[in-house]
Amino acid sequence: MTMVKGSVVVSPSGVASGTGFAKQVYDVLEAGTDFQGIVGTQLQSAKLLIASLANAAAELIPYVAANALVTTTDTGATPIAWTGTATGTVT
């Protein structure tokens, strides 16, 4: 599996749906928000606001995928082909 930026949309009735990291962020925001007493277009507006924040946070995913550089140090034994492990860093 690779990272998925994803996105969240909100229907006119205030139902959110989405995918990827954006949806994961949205779910945390929605779970922590008290929508009690908010209905109709106000509910949709409130959810659109947090969807906007989640979708913006998801911009980090393609940025990492496009720019992260990994370097590792690998060790093994000759003369045969080997399978080893490596540790490294992300920059």
Added chain:
Amino acid sequence: MPMVEAAAASLVFAKLDADQDYGSAGPAQVASARAQLQVIANAFAKCIPHLVSSGIVTTTDTVAVSGAAPSPPTAGAVVGTGLGQVGGLIQGDAEASVGLAGAVMGVLVAGQVFLPGADVPRARISLALLADACAEFAPYVMANAVVNTTVTGVATTLGANGPSSGTGTGAVA
């Protein structure tokens, strides 16, 4: 090109700004709103230095050795590929100022992302929620990021099974 926190912040800000309907707001109001969006973007971008400073890459590599011989001693080459993941990230907790959430929260609080007349303690709870949500970045990357590397290096000939080593470079997907 290595990752740059400011560049990530610019991308997040652009997305936030594009989503806003400033309507009939005056220039001062728009400027104020955009300043707050910039703070949020800067806060979200804290994911980048956290990944760089705390991310630990582990890979499993399959490498072919060629050209190395024990007698006469002949150096060879290793070439291969690796596949792995990222670990070491700390999701943390915004209110406790721990980990990535704490770093994001710090930027939000320092930037005073409070509406005029806001109940600040109550607003802090909202900021903490925002920071904790952003910090989902940490477990998400560790669970989903795939690291691919290319390994190249030198094989030496200290005995029939002498050591070899290499340096890998790669990308995160």
